[in-house]
Amino acid sequence: METSTEGAAAGCGSDVAPATGPVRDEYPAGADSTAATAGADEAVPPADDTAGAPEAVPPAGAPVRPVIPPTSLSPSRAGDFMQCPLLYRFRVIDRLPEKPSAAATKGTLVHAVLERLFDAPAAERTAPRAKSLIPGQWDRLRESRPEVGELFADDPEGERLATWLGEAEQLVERWFGLEDPTRLEPAERELFVEAELDSGLRLRGIIDRVDVAPTGEVRIVDYKTGKAPRPEYAEGALFQMKFYALVVWRLKKVVPRRLQLVYLGSGDVLTYDPVVADLERVERKLLALWEAIRVATESGDWRPRPTKLCGWCDHQAHCPEFGGTPPPYPLPVRAGESDGGTQGRMGPD
Template sequence: MPHAARPTQLSPSRAGDFKQCPLLYRFRAVDRLPEPPSKAQVQGTLVHAVLERLYELDAGRRTPTQALAMIEPEWSKLQSSPEYAALFDGLDDESDWLRGVRRLVETYFSMEDPQRLQPHRTECLVQTTLDDGTQLKGFIDRADVNRDGLVRLVDYKTGKRPPDRFADKALFQMKFYALVWWRTRGTVPTLLRLMYLGDGQTLDYSPNERELIGFEKTLKALWATMREAIATGEFRAQKSKLCGWCAHQARCPEFGGEPPTYPLPTVLPGLEMPADALPLQAAPVEEIPPP
């Protein structure tokens, strides 16, 4: 079994796991149980890699032909990984899966012209520590900053745009990024954009300071709940329609399984609280250089 971890920071994906099912969060963030990758997940990894490499080229070379030519070498890198070997067994250059990757890349060019853009940064790490010690960390697919200092944060999705009733759930990740950007840069992003390559649609949102303050309180409360679960080992299973895609049903009580023995938190000598519950003193960190 992989070495158990003591999570000390919050990311959008792990926050989503906990909100979906606390036990799923434990399996992924604490027990670090392996999960077989799906073809859809690897497809997303490949498309993101191509679009990141695209912006390493001079603007004039960012063409559909050039981007499509990048797919094969990036695919070869994935195929060489033992983690993906079985998944790609039998796939060739004419497979439906690879044609799907090409369609997603072509759809991107129908949504915007990368030759007209000069991103501030792609695949950029942002992280900070809030005033209560909550540590936030995430990776933004692309950050655009224009000459007037207006900021647009962009994330690529290989699926289709969700219905409007699910917009808040979809935007959770982007609000997370906007909050960290604001706390580390002092500027509220003007626009948050999700680009859905599955159908060529976008989901845009413009946050404001008041909203981000409220969102910050939500994250603090969420992390406090998560820290309590980490300290006590009480991660309840939450059954939903998403259970059908979970790789851990054999260990889930909802499906007759039993989770691994939870490693209790380490208690430091002379203290009555777990080491991972101690207040954090780290200063805010910002990994994006100024424009």
């Protein structure tokens, strides 16, 4: 594997606490991307139950919808299971509510601004214009997701909000030192993609930006509002991008020429040029992961996997590692389906 951290050219050519909340890479086509809250910088709950993002607690007296086993996989949900099978259960099966995160919401806001900036003619895509979009996009986000207003409920003077919006401005401005939007004409923005593999596994996700060169080469771009990972963790960071590349390959029969992660928190760009063997390897990994999810779903055996990331988890009150008790398992359990504790052992590619 060859990776590089570099300033991005136009055309085709972690030290941050994980955010909690539903994931932007799961909303269906036609949904409003600005309603997303992020998983590092991503998120919106999908419209259909089978996609498996967490939801808010229904109001008292509201009808309870039946629990449906997961039928699709997104990069964030795959990451949840690899991090901790019990976390996957809490988010996908139980759909436990999670508090909005300031970091995740900031990521959503910045994504919305960078998406909307391309509505303007190329010559008008300037840093001042981009920053001027922030107040309006913040208002729009609060309208679509009223719960994010809780982040600043104890800030009557608006001082913390002003600081937070200023940080969003800095992230947006930093992007202009990494890419030149006056030289870019994205083929797609906030593109929902979904593909079904021969095995029947349905993969879905949302790609921040797709660039297509005049020669037909495809570049997939993802914005991250955190810092670039250390080199030893670069492969894990690229998992999401390879997932997207696999979906595009299966849909379009074209292997993307380049995968590009733009880290606004540190001003770095991580690039990778995939080949067919990479995508085949990712597909095998996802199939093994999906089989482990199937076994856990049918057996009800969702084991916690303690790591230092537990400190940021919203579900400690329900986790046995913290003395909690998970909610009653809402799906039928099939005896004898346990795989002996292999769930969640999928490592990096």
